[in-house]
Amino acid sequence: MFDGASRRTVSLWFPRLASDRALRGCPAHGPFALTLRQDNTNRIHCLNAVAERQGLYRGMAFSDARAFCPDLQSRPAEPKADLRFLMGLRRWATRYCPWVGVEGDDGLVMDITGSAHLAGGEAAMLGDLRQRLGRIGLTARIGLGDTRGAAWALARHGEGVAAPGAALAALGPLPVAALRLDAELVTALQRLGLRTVGQLADTARAPLARRFGPGLLMRLDQALGAQPEQISPRSEPPHYGVRISLPDPIGLQADVMAGTERLLIRLCDRLKQHEAGARILCLTLRRVDQQAQHVELRLARGSRDPARILPLFTRGIGEVDAGYGIDQLRLEATQVESLPSEQISHAGPDRRDRLDDLITRIGTRIGLENILRVLPADSHIPERGFIIAPAAYSRPEPFPPSPRPRPLIMFPPEPITATGPRPPQQFRWRRMRLTTMRATGPERIAPEWWLDDENWRSGARDYWRVETTQGRRLWLFHTPQNPGWFVQGEFP
Incomplete structure (x- = not known):
């Protein structure tokens, strides 16, 4: 049997993580809720304690909630921001122990085995956790037990501490839902009269396994310590930043470029290890007066080649005011992308690489987005x-080959005076009187019925290529459903 009594696990549950995070930045007095669109309906995603006391609950339609609580304040939920906030809490929790994992989208699990004494014992550690989380405005429920399952159950259904080796005594009065079971399985157990963990533990195991499968007994054994369950902490994402401190200040552009080259070599080696390429680089130059100068470089394509990147810093470094000297350089890749290794070709640099370098050089002057x-x-x-x-x-x-030629110059349709389904012999366009010499067509193009385009509400168009005696080669179309002639393009 797994010796669960030798380990101690803490479960942190944040029942109002999303709303607490939103209210930290912009407090609101009174009932408050975050809404999320589900199944074409706005529903309550998370709410504060005041809203819960007025009878509102998660998953409730927002229109019904406003009917029950007219003064309800709301904002759209931001699940991605909530996840980033939870990841920040996970990193913060490593101050208590090195093994911290994520439990769902609103909880953390901590393996504090051998770490509690550093905080003065288990009671002192839990007290410090509650105090610090309460200070930043987070509602937290804490459970402590020998196993991950016991700590999870106590945090969400009891908020207590299970003494070492006494998991069943602490979990016995809790409902069977505390074993992390599906709602359908919980309902089936309740119909049999098995409402608490203690009642389930006292029941014969063979009939339970035959009726409900091995998953039920596995969750029970994990909570009581009869079966192991590991905590897998998330690894920290790689940090692409390097720096160098100088014994003597520098100020010449050549010296700064030399220092930048050394940093680039180290940074690109780290990027190569993770098969990544930098898209945005930020060079920070700290002066002796503690002021900092920043040089940002945006690349048109992810790269980890120091020889290609270094010359692109020349313009930005040349505009730096070194003051009384620079004593520290820091280079960080603030945006990276996947860049798998490729086969080296004997043909030399790819044309695409040269084009990307050109785009980068121009982009440093006018912006890559232009x-x-x-x-x-x-x-x-x-x-x-x-x-x-x-x-x-x-x-x-x-561009895929077109069965019909298209004009090189295309502009919004310009009306001309003409009648009939065939191109007119003479017409005026842009203050010019033109005479048709040759007309090729028609090519009928129907509108895209699944899109509501105001320009195509006149229906199908019959396009003609018209060559005029004056040398103009125009693209005309006629709208038979709403008679009219227009010029839309010109051939070279």
């Missing part, structure tokens, strides 16, 4: 057949 490229889009509508995207955050894609 360098755009045209990409194909999946649409048969002429003006929707392409999109414009930042070149640094997209890859070039070839």
